Amino acid sequence: MQTVLSIAIDAFAYGMALFIICIGLSLTMGLMRVVNLAHGAFAMIAGYIASYAARDLGLGYAAAIFLAIVGTVVISIPLERLLYRRIYGRPELTQVLMTIGITFCVIGITNYFFGPTLKTIPLPGSLSQPVDVGFKTIAAHRLFVMACGVVVAGGLWYLIEKTDFGIKLRATVDNAAMADALGVRTQVVYAVSFAIAIGLAALGGVVGAEFLPIEPYYALRYMVTFLVVVSVGGAGSIPGAVAACLLLGAVDTTGRYLMPEFGNFFFYAAVIAIVCVFPRGFFGRAQ
């Protein structure tokens, strides 16, 4: 029982870390119809900024997170203007080509400036201690990541379901031309959602760095995982992303506990099974 609980809590923490990073990608893919393979590259940029802020500038963890999010969004704005705008509505494979190109460039440039070594983001003392939660000892930052995940999910749900902006966003997604005709400034909606997606990638990159360490190949190493998780959940769906992250996190974590030698088999077999049963993902919208 104790073991089951431990595995469950590990799985939950891992799933939440995945969720924070992937939900931004889910938004871009579901709402803006852009297969943004460079999503991980933005998370990585954020990780580097946070690491630089915390280690070299000596700022605190919270300040580093804030700086990383702002910095990444600022970096993404010219990219959106100059590059992403050209691929909205274009065939998926063209988007793949462009975003892989962006990923390569980001990796190359990061390597040039920061070198090929691992970067860590030092945690504040309160988050780096092991915490005894009764049945096991767990690192405090894992609890922090879980909390972040819940807050992000709740916040996004509120934003999309309960606010004025959410209504405009949903209208734009359903039918951009119609929303435009109704006076919604769809360009602004797109720009804001892109910024939100990048901001979430940045947040995920920083708080998830304890699970997925920051290094120059981060963007490529986890590209597949992110894409798979989003597709399984159904692009654009928050509950879908939550379900996919938790389920795949659980499969992955449990598989690694029970039969680590077949760890990846479990993960990808689960993906195949889910996709065959739910070809549009758990909560994917009909095409």
Next chain:
Amino acid sequence: MKVSKAILGAAIGALLTGSAMADTIKVGIIGPFSGPFALQGKNFQAGVEAYMALNGKSVKGHDIEVIYRDLPAANPAQSRALAQELVVKEKVQYLGGVYFTPDAMAITPLLKQANTPLVIFNAATSAIMTQSPLVVRTSFTTAQTTSPSGKIATERGVKKVISAVSDYGPGVDAEAAFKKAFEAAGGQVVEAIRMPLNTTDFSPIMQRVRDSGAEAVFAFLPSGPTTLGFVKAYNETGLKQAGIKFFAPGDLTQESDLPALGDGAVGLLTTFHYAVSHDSPENKKFVEAATKAVGGADQLSFPSVGAYDGMHVIYKMIEATDGKQDAQKAVDAVKGLSWTSPRGPVSIDAETRHITENIYLREVVKGPDGKTYNKEIQTFPNQKDPGLATQ
């Protein structure tokens, strides 16, 4: 930038002069200069440059010119293509470098026809040496660096160990070598876990370690994010506090990863052939020169010493053949060669052409400057590769 100049120089040299400059001997180095393992390639380059800085750029009047070729990840087809190009087009007389085993395997069938020896700076699987008599290796094998940990563990009163290795060639080698050595010393491996190579969240593994009831964990993982994740999980899940010991080959605590591992690594016991902190005049000179070449003190790690000694072997080969291309003679000349390397006394085993060297037990400790380093605390002299010795 130096690399590009070297290549440009080589290309122009080849174009302009051809055979007229017979007194320039070319050495082709293949390594991962870009990609996820770029740091290891940088260390190759640093080792080579350090050797040439300290020992001159010519042997017996023959100028030495090094040509680098980039092979970012294990890719035998590309490896063969690069080796072929170096031999046929650039007319190198010596091949060196090679980080990954399959890449070395792809080059060995070419050597005889190319009349070129291959000096391996890293690729650490025993079997490579049996593929061609023209291969010499100046690095280590995983079995070689791992075996002493068996004895160390029993000496420290550990009877039951759980082994956790990444599920790939070197991991499997390490698992087997440790099991053999540990059981020979009277211990018991209660469980052997093989972990997916691309995992970075190891808390479920730690749960297994805890559940197994072992007194220590033996681990082998590739450097970088995986090692970081593993060591982190070891600390965070409270295994360290619970007194469960940690043994591993030194790949896990290589110097370039230590800053990222931070204080979490303090106390880890690893066995390896080289620590940057090794205390000897040879090493001081080497570290100084290599640090200059690599660009930053915290980027220097073990592949540089493999490359440094590899260049030493190549220099000796050139000396023996006096610039004539004769691979067999060159290899024969270094069989049994012994010298003092930055890592300590070493020799080339005449039988296996693999390096015989000291293996050190090191503990990660915090230095006076607050940085962690590998401190050598015990020496196992003149270790051969057990993987080859049995064959």
Next chain:
Amino acid sequence: MQVVAQAQRVPAPSSVGNRWLRDAIGLALIVAAGLAGYWLFPDNLALLTRVIAVALLVLSLDLITGYCGVASLGQASLFGAGAYAAGIACVNGVTEPLTLIVIGAVAGAAAGLLMGTIMLRAHGLAQLVLSIAIVQLFHEAANKASAYTGGSDGLAGLTVSPLFGLFEFDLWGQTAYLFGLALLVVVFVVLKFIVSSPFGMLCRGIKQDPIRIRAMGSFVFPVLLKMFVISGAVAGMGGALAAISTQVVGLDSVSFELSANALVMLVLGGLGSLYGALVGTVIFMGFEHIVSAINPFHWMTMVGALLIAVVLAAPGGLSGVLETITRSARRSKGGRP
């Protein structure tokens, strides 16, 4: 030709005749380029042979992506199946190169059958994700079965006997290259027939509108599956060629990275054109080779910039540019490109 002969009232010129002529010219260009490579870069034949092996992979991907509209990021599973089958056969004593190519083709086709059966259950993004999952599973399986595949150390010790008992696969790689070039030309000709056969038309129809094809009375799944098998055979031959010429098979031959590279090369060259597949492969690998030789540390940035530039400047891929030029030259003739 007979259409033309009978339909006297059709005013359009004979595009059929043109097409044959154009294909003949195209083929001659490929052979010429191949031989030019042989004469101009006699010292880089191993690289050029690798380009040919990858070109076969990209061609095979073009069959399902360009002609059937099934995007795949897992095409290397078929390539790897061929490479490992040929490699294992070779280690176990089957050393005749042509036989090894056939073995690779059969293994690739079998893998294609399996992959098609799974992938064709889904569409769009889900399909793409299935392809990724499949290649990762193949990769894991190859790693696990290290007794047969050598795992991450690679399958070494392939000794291929001389081609026709005469030409050795040696250091200089002339045999391997010319053998590969001949294989590529043969495959290309066969594929040219296939894509312009009724079956090829049917596939292109399915790519555009599967509902229309069903209303024409044809099932979609078996047609696509058949193309998957053909694609597998082509990719498998590429894998076998790589195994023969390298004498080592590594896990990289069943990797996601290789699959993704193949897709990038295909999109770069232009989908749905066999020439595009070749152009994309040659340009990408040539660019990569040159840039990484000039500056090993920064080639990735340059390759990334190349990809971005292509999307911005030539949305239809590089062969799309050529096509636009030729089409505008032939606009008045009304022929179909």
Next chain:
Amino acid sequence: MSDLFRVEGLTKNFGGLAVSRNISLSMPAGERLALIGPNGAGKTTFVNLVTGQIRPSAGRVVLAGEDVTGLGAVRRVRKGLVRTFQVTRLFSELTPEEHVTLTVLQREGKARRILSRFTGHSDVAGEVEGILSTLGLLDVARRRVGEIAYGQQRLLEIGIALALRPKVLLLDEPAAGVPSSDTPRIEQALERLPPSLAVLMIEHDMDLVFRFARRVVVLAAGEIIFEGLPSEVAADDRVREAYLGNYAHARSVA
């Protein structure tokens, strides 16, 4: 069993909503039947049910004495139950000639051959030319479909259907979207349809309906409310009611 084609009690419910209610009708060989009805009457659903795109909740579809209800769309096409689409579904990169050739080859079971040639079968080419010439498409036979006029594309839709040698042909609004200057060509094509063919046409253009149909069926709210001669339609009370409820179409009926 004199009827070539028959549907019996065809019903389809989506959730609780019945979009087709107990539709029965039959057609002998050579029939020219028009199916009309206001928007939302369930005409396209009916076509989809008949051709097998969707499965009925109840009822049967019988073709030449054989129950085809359990067969999928593809098998029904092969049995001779062929449709055209309300919005053209053509391949913009291919020529009309290629469309029809592909269809003929498919009918002959030669379309899945990978090493035979697409062109050069003299019998096929002859048949293709025959079809294109009947429809007056010969002068655009080698143009890409994307470049030819919409009216010609509609004709090509019919040509593809004819190339399948149907027994029963369902024309889903063959003149929809065609400029009025081009409708005569469509009419002409319809007149030339093989006499033995049973044709069911869905159409809004009442002129076309009156000229073409020998019998008219009116569908409203998923039910048949009228079945009879074209001349009687306008006088029927239920039809008037159904259309007047939807004013926009009332005038075209009257």
